[in-house]
Amino acid sequence: MQARNDAVKALVQQALDAVLAGFPGGELRDAMAYAVTGGKRIRAFLVMESARLHGVSDLTALPVAAAVEALHAYSLVHDDLPAMDDDDLRRGQPTVHVKWSEATAILAGDALQSLAFELLTHDKIGDAAARLRLIRAFAKAVGAEGMVWGQALDIAAEVAPEPLDLDAITQLQGGKTGALIRFAATAGPLIADADPAPLDRYAQALGLAFQIADDILDVTGSEDVTGKRVGKDDAAGKATFVSLLGLQGARDRAQALVTDAESALLPYGEAAGNLRELARFVIERDT
Amino acid sequence: MQARNDAVKALVQQALDAVLAGFPGGELRDAMAYAVTGGKRIRAFLVMESARLHGVSDLTALPVAAAVEALHAYSLVHDDLPAMDDDDLRRGQPTVHVKWSEATAILAGDALQSLAFELLTHDKIGDAAARLRLIRAFAKAVGAEGMVWGQALDIAAEVAPEPLDLDAITQLQGGKTGALIRFAATAGPLIADADPAPLDRYAQALGLAFQIADDILDVTGSEDVTGKRVGKDDAAGKATFVSLLGLQGARDRAQALVTDAESALLPYGEAAGNLRELARFVIERDT
Incomplete structure (x- = not known):
């Protein structure tokens, strides 16, 4: 898994750098480039492996992987804002609004969302119908019934009189982090017009496990390691x-x-080894 | 023009209300609905008229008109934020962050951008290739080389040692307000796969005239009338x-x-009467 993930990281960074180089220079582009640099690239890895399992080449899937990481980067930049989670540190570096300004962080996030959609129109992804399936699923995953909805529930929970119960927090995380992970893991079948159900079940379990591991790290982790x-x-x-x-x-x-995530992968047999390893990694990681 | 614009306003509001009704209820959806209510709907009008001139039906163009207005609403919500233009009044009503909170305004804007892209995938718009042309042009118009870029230039100008000159401010407005207006006005030829050049020239002149009129209103207008x-x-x-x-x-x-905008419409003859009238309206309006 490690070698494959390193390869995916390099490909995705290259793709994002290339598309950003086409934009006018300035603080906005600098902040966007800063925001999309680094990270575990778990979502890109999911896209590339889900594609591979469905006979979709790396070249075809790469713009989708880059789109997912651009979207993820925007969500982090906006989540870190003072009016939201108010974080000054991300991946061991100052957050965008600390390094530049709140205005630049808002705008860089906004433009990264537009960029994500632009990447999904890329000719390399294949026929127009496949790209439209991706764009529609992506829009639903990241908007007012997906990621942003989950984030809104999270913000609302902060001022609610009672702490959330297990059902409510599971629903919240299903939106906030789950929806984009599910999109990433089902990108392969979406491109290939195949049944996304097994990978969707995998991703649902993976996303929730990932969030639980995050909560555990918030208690047991160290800032030096988690960044x-x-x-x-x-x-x-x-x-x-x-x-x-x-x-x-x-x-x-x-x-x-x-x-559960591992058993969802059974139909793919040996070929899904990387995704099985990823499922174990998300709960064993220290960062 | 007035009757047509009233019809467009009603159609667009209906389309936006219908799609928002499909999202989970709560503050996020309420803020989105609030943000997309009212306004002059000039961009939607441009979409519908540009479509009509190219033989594209209202039913086909409506999701595009709704997308453009959702995107415009998001841009206003974010522009009004304290870290940006810090406006407390919009269309005579409290801005979203005043009525709810900054967090809700950020999230409502974010989700309205996703919604705009989702609307552009609508089956009614026609073949997949047409929708992809629209989505790609739209992403370019609203992102880091279009609207957000213009807004970033505007923010940078506030702290620049020297005021902008005419070239710089023309470039800024070409991004900040011009790019989306040009997309809206060329939506018809984009759907019909026709030459967008005449309507693009029209929209470029119209967008700049619109911004100059805005600057004039900022000096001569009254808050009661402009809202x-x-x-x-x-x-x-x-x-x-x-x-x-x-x-x-x-x-x-x-x-x-x-x-200049009027002469760009010459190839369309009498059929472009509404767009000619709109061009005159943008500099004669008091709101």
Whole structure:
């Protein structure tokens, strides 16, 4: 998995650098480039592996992987804003609004969302119908019934009189982080016009396991290793999977989800080895 | 023109209300609905008339008109934020961040951008190739080489040591307001796969005339009529077409642009009457 992920990282960074180079220079472009640099690229990896499992070449899938990472980068830039989660550190570096300004962070995020959609129109992705399937699924995944909706629930929870229960937090995360992960993991079948159900089930379990692992890291992780502030949820009195299930309960739940994710991959046999490894990685990582 | 514009307004509002009704309820959806209500709908009108001139039915063009207005609404919500233009009044009503919160305004804007792209995938628009042409042109018009770029130049100008000159401000407005107006006016030929050049020339002149008229209204208009704060640019020491050309010079320039816009419509003959009327309206309006 590591070699494949390194290759995906390099390809995606190259694709994003190339498209950004075509934009007018200035603070906006600098901030966009800064925001799309680095990261684990888990979503790009999901796109590329899901494509490979459906006979879709790396060259075809690459603009989709780049789109997903551009979108993810925008969501982080906006989430970090003072009016939102108010984070000053991301991937061990100052966040965009700290390095430049709030206005530049808002605009860089806005333009990264436009860029993500532009990338999905790329000729290399194949016939027009395939691209339209992707764009429609992507718009639904990232908008008012997907990612942004989840983020809005998260913001609302901060001022709610009662902490969220397990159902509510599962629903919230299904939007906030789950929807884009599900899009990424089903990009292959969407391009190939194949059944997305097995990879969708995989991604649903993976996304939730990933979020539970994030909550665990917020309690057990170190800022040096994670590159972001830890202990924030607890300090803010926010309900998390750890506060609701306890540390061991959260670990058990994450493990059960990984088992479910692995079994969803059975129809793909040996070929899905990288995705199986990724499922185990998301709960074993320390960053 | 008035009857046609009233019809377009009703159709677009209906289309936007219908799609928003499909999203989960809550503050996010309420803020989105609030943001897309009202306005002059000039961009939607451009889409519908440009479509009509190319034999494209209202039913086909409507999702495009709705997309353009959703995108425009998002841009206003974000532009009004405290970190940007810091406006508390829009269309005579409190802006979204005043009525709800900054977080909700950021998220509602974000989700309106996603919605705009989703609308452009609508089956009614016609074959997949046409929709992809639209989506690609739209992404370019609204992102880091179009609208957001212009807005970034505008923000940068506020802290620049010297006021902008005429070339710089023309370039800025070509991005900030011009790019989306040009997309709207060329939507018809884009759908019909026809030459967009005449309508693009029309829209370029119209967009600049519109902005000059806005600058004139900021000096001569009243808050009661315009529904937004006036005198802001002058108070901020910002260069405008009025500060650079004088009031009469700005009026002359706007008039010359309207003449150019009208002559760009010559190939369409009598059929372009509504667009000719719109060109005159943008410099004669008091709101």
